[in-house]
Amino acid sequence: MPAGVFPEDQLERLRTFPDIGRDDLIRYFTLTRADVAFLDPGRGRGPADRLGLAVALATLPWLGFVPDEVRAAPPAAVARLAPQLGLDPAVLAGYGQRAQVSEDLDRLLRVDAGLGMTRLAWLTTPGGGRDGGGGEDVDREAGLSARHGRAPAGSVDAAG
DSSP states (O other): OOTTSSOHHHHHHHHSOOOOOHHHHHHHSOOOHHHHHHTOGGGSOOHHHHHHHHHHHHHHHHHSSOOSOGGGSOHHHHHHHHHHTTOOGGGGGGTTOSTHHHHHHHHHHSEETTTTEEHHHHHHSTTSSSOOSSSOOOOHHHHHHHHTTSOOTTOOOTTO
């Protein structure tokens, strides 16, 4: 990026996390079943990488970007995500210690054949698997699975 494109104060805001309100905390930092499956430890991710990637996954639709230092996420956001993954919030301190992390973030930007769009686009569209604010869980994964004639991940197929 050419020098001088953004004033230093704007660059600093892009490098850090802003304060988060209760509504945004609930809306963006509540993982769906699809999110939890994406963050599954069976994909070779350790606890720190799973929590760090969860922070990035939740932050993208909230801010539209992921600040440079994921480990500096608001403590309330980390405390909300960690139990959803069965993790201690303190494990985030070890995030970013392996090369796989950037590949995981790149995966968010690649087109997912099942979604028909990038994971980031899916998360940032209205109703993108997040609570719409009315307390009802929007399960886009189930809707997409039904549209494609397959059972949602983690469900038992009626035929089987």
